[in-house]
Amino acid sequence: MANLKISSLKLGLFVLAGLFLFILTLYIIGKNQNFFGSSFEVRARFSNVNGLIPGNNIRFAGIQAGTVKHIRVINDSSVEVVLSIDNEMKPYIHKNAVASLGTEGLMGNKVVNIVPGKSAAPLIGSGDLLATPKTVSTDEMLLTLATTNNNIAEISEGLKGTIRRINQSKALWGILDDGSLAGNIRNSLRNLSQASLHTNEMTRDLGDIVSDIKEGKGSIGSLVRDTVLSSSLARAVEKVRDAGASIDRLAGQLDETVQDIHRQVAEGKGTVHALLQDSALARKLDASMENIRAGTDAFNQDMLALQHNFLFRGYFRKLEKEKKKAAAKNETAGTH
Numbered sequence: 001m002a003n004l005k006i007s008s009l010k011l012g013l014f015v016l017a018g019l020f021l022f023i024l025t026l027y028i029i030g031k032n033q034n035f036f037g038s039s040f041e042v043r044a045r046f047s048n049v050n051g052l053i054p055g056n057n058i059r060f061a062g063i064q065a066g067t068v069k070h071i072r073v074i075n076d077s078s079v080e081v082v083l084s085i086d087n088e089m090k091p092y093i094h095k096n097a098v099a100s101l102g103t104e105g106l107m108g109n110k111v112v113n114i115v116p117g118k119s120a121a122p123l124i125g126s127g128d129l130l131a132t133p134k135t136v137s138t139d140e141m142l143l144t145l146a147t148t149n150n151n152i153a154e155i156s157e158g159l160k161g162t163i164r165r166i167n168q169s170k171a172l173w174g175i176l177d178d179g180s181l182a183g184n185i186r187n188s189l190r191n192l193s194q195a196s197l198h199t200n201e202m203t204r205d206l207g208d209i210v211s212d213i214k215e216g217k218g219s220i221g222s223l224v225r226d227t228v229l230s231s232s233l234a235r236a237v238e239k240v241r242d243a244g245a246s247i248d249r250l251a252g253q254l255d256e257t258v259q260d261i262h263r264q265v266a267e268g269k270g271t272v273h274a275l276l277q278d279s280a281l282a283r284k285l286d287a288s289m290e291n292i293r294a295g296t297d298a299f300n301q302d303m304l305a306l307q308h309n310f311l312f313r314g315y316f317r318k319l320e321k322e323k324k325k326a327a328a329k330n331e332t333a334g335t336h
Contacts, residue, residue, distance in 0.1 A: 038087045039066060040126040044099040044112065045080050047134070052101060052110040058083050059102075060114040065089045068112060083112060083130075096121035099130040241319075247296075254292075 046052075049071060058066040066085035074080050085093070096117030104111055114130070124130075 039084045040087060040090060041069060042083050042085060042124060042126070042128050042130055043080055044083060044130040044132050045074065045078050046101065046132055047077055047079070049079050049081065050101055050110060052081065052112070056110050056112065057104070058085060058112045058114065060085075060089055060093060060097075061116060063089075065093075065114065081112065091123065092116075093124045094121040095124050095128060097124065097130055099132050 052068060052071065054068050054070050056068045057064060058068065066083060066089070069082040069084040071079060071081050083099070093114060094117055096119060098115045098117065100113050100115065102111050102113045103109070
């Protein structure tokens with residue numbers, strides 16, 4: 001009887017031990033703990049782990065690579081996650097790899113996804129800190145969706161009001177129901193097309209005229225391109241200038257002569273006084289002076305017309321500028 005009790009006790013202990021080992025095995029499998037393989041630890045820091053807990057899976061390029069060992073808060077904006085990664089993954093993970101948070105399926109557990117870097121880098125070591133991107137939480141996405149939904153509601157309400165006003169607009173529907181509107185629009189487009197054609201023709205004609213001028217064709221082209229004609233015009237202008245200077249000298253001499261005559265007449269001396277006593281000679285002198293005055297007026301009119309001629313206008317403007325510069329220089333010299 002005593003042996004039966006001892007055997008029953010041993011059997012009960014054995015069953016309890018087996019049950020404990022079975023539960024422990026299920027726990028280890030559920031938490032993906034790898035007690036029989038070696039691993040190394042790396043770290044990653046997130047601003048929000050979004051429900052990540054120790055024991056969640058780690059995946060590298062979509063392959064199971066380890067589990068989350070523990071999580072601790074660094075400060076109010078940073079949470080550090082310690083990742084336990086299998087040693088067999090060590091030759092494939094580099095220091096520039098990026099760790100991000102994901103979800104198993106649509107509503108499954110959180111996972112840590114490690115994505116290889118795009119450039120060459122040394123292999124990762126135990127205790128290294130992986131880079132992490134800025135993640136968007138589900139709450140933030142829902143808040144953004146709510147804001148977008150409100151905006152869409154406002155836009156749809158505005159569109160509904162606009163469509164209602166359009167439906168109530170008799171003037172707009174009157175325009176749309178006008179059968180002659182399409183014909184008028186077609187005529188307007190036809191007129192615009194013809195105007196565009198005329199504009200293109202005028203542009204081509206102007207281009208031809210400019211090309212002819214550049215090539216020296218026509219009267220304007222000859223004036224622009226003919227160097228001989230420009231030399232002749234310059235010589236003509238120079239001769240006119242010399243003639244003007246001669247006339248100025250002649251006028252000065254005449255003025256001196258007239259003053260001398262006035263002096264002789266006032267003193268009652270000289271040949272002029274005697275000649276003035278002859279009435280016939282006086283009439284001849286008057287006629288001669290009248291002829292000189294008429295000739296001078298005609299010459300002044302010719303010079304004025306020559307100044308307004310487009311061939312000599314630039315030359316006379318140049319002379320005027322030189323005179324102004326000389327006058328300004330004389331005034332400056334006088335002040336000093």
